[in-house]
Amino acid sequence: MLKVLNVGLEERRKRERENRKNAIIRAARRLFFEKGFKSVTVESIAKRAELSKGAIYLHYKSKEEIYAHILLGDIGKFHERFADLIEESSSASEALMRFAEIYIDFFLHDSEVFRSLMNFMIHAAEMNLPADLYKESIKTTNKTINIIDSILEYGIKSGEFNPDIHFHAKRNAIWGMLNGIISLYIFTSNEEKRAELIRNTIKEGMDTFIRGLKVNQKI
Numbered sequence: 001m002l003k004v005l006n007v008g009l010e011e012r013r014k015r016e017r018e019n020r021k022n023a024i025i026r027a028a029r030r031l032f033f034e035k036g037f038k039s040v041t042v043e044s045i046a047k048r049a050e051l052s053k054g055a056i057y058l059h060y061k062s063k064e065e066i067y068a069h070i071l072l073g074d075i076g077k078f079h080e081r082f083a084d085l086i087e088e089s090s091s092a093s094e095a096l097m098r099f100a101e102i103y104i105d106f107f108l109h110d111s112e113v114f115r116s117l118m119n120f121m122i123h124a125a126e127m128n129l130p131a132d133l134y135k136e137s138i139k140t141t142n143k144t145i146n147i148i149d150s151i152l153e154y155g156i157k158s159g160e161f162n163p164d165i166h167f168h169a170k171r172n173a174i175w176g177m178l179n180g181i182i183s184l185y186i187f188t189s190n191e192e193k194r195a196e197l198i199r200n201t202i203k204e205g206m207d208t209f210i211r212g213l214k215v216n217q218k219i
Helices: 002-035 042-049 053-059 063-080 092-109 111-126 131-157 167-188 191-213
Strands: none
Touching (some): 002 053
C-alpha cells in the first residue's frame, strides 16, 4: 500500500514539474515576442508565469536556456511536417513548391515562431547560450536548409534539375527568398491581406527558381 502511495505521489510531482515548465515556456515565449530577447528578464518571466524566480531556476539556468528550449521545441514541430515530403511528391519541382507552402503555412499560423527564428539567426552569437545548447540550436535550425538540399539532390539524381547548377547558391537563394518575403509582409503589410500577399509573391518566386533549375533551361 505504501509503495502504491509513493508511486502516486511521484507521478503527481512529475506532473506538477511538467506543468511549471510548460507555464514558464508559455510565459517566456509570449514575452520574447512582445518585448524582444534583450528586454526580457528571468524576473519578468516569473511574474508572467505567476511563479517565483527560484521556481524558474529549479528548471532553467538562465533566460538564454529558456529561449533555446522554446526555439528547439518550435522548430522540432516544424520539421515533423517535412518527414515524408519527397516520398509524397511526384517530382522535385512539386517537392520544392510544397516545401514553400508548408513553410508559409507554419509561420502564418504562428508568427511568434518566425520572429523567434529570425531573432536567433541574427543574434545567436550575442545570446551567450550554453555551448551544448548553442550547437544543438544551430544544428536544428540548419535542418530546414538541409531539406532544400535534399530536394535539390533528388531533382539532380532524377534528371529533372540541371546537374551543373550552383548548388549552395541556389539553396541559399531559395532560403533567403522565403525568409525575406515572409519578413517583409509580416512586419509591414495589412494583416487582412498578409497571407494572400505572402502566398502570391512566394509562388511567383518559386516558379522562377524552378524554371531556372530544370534541365535545358538557362541558369
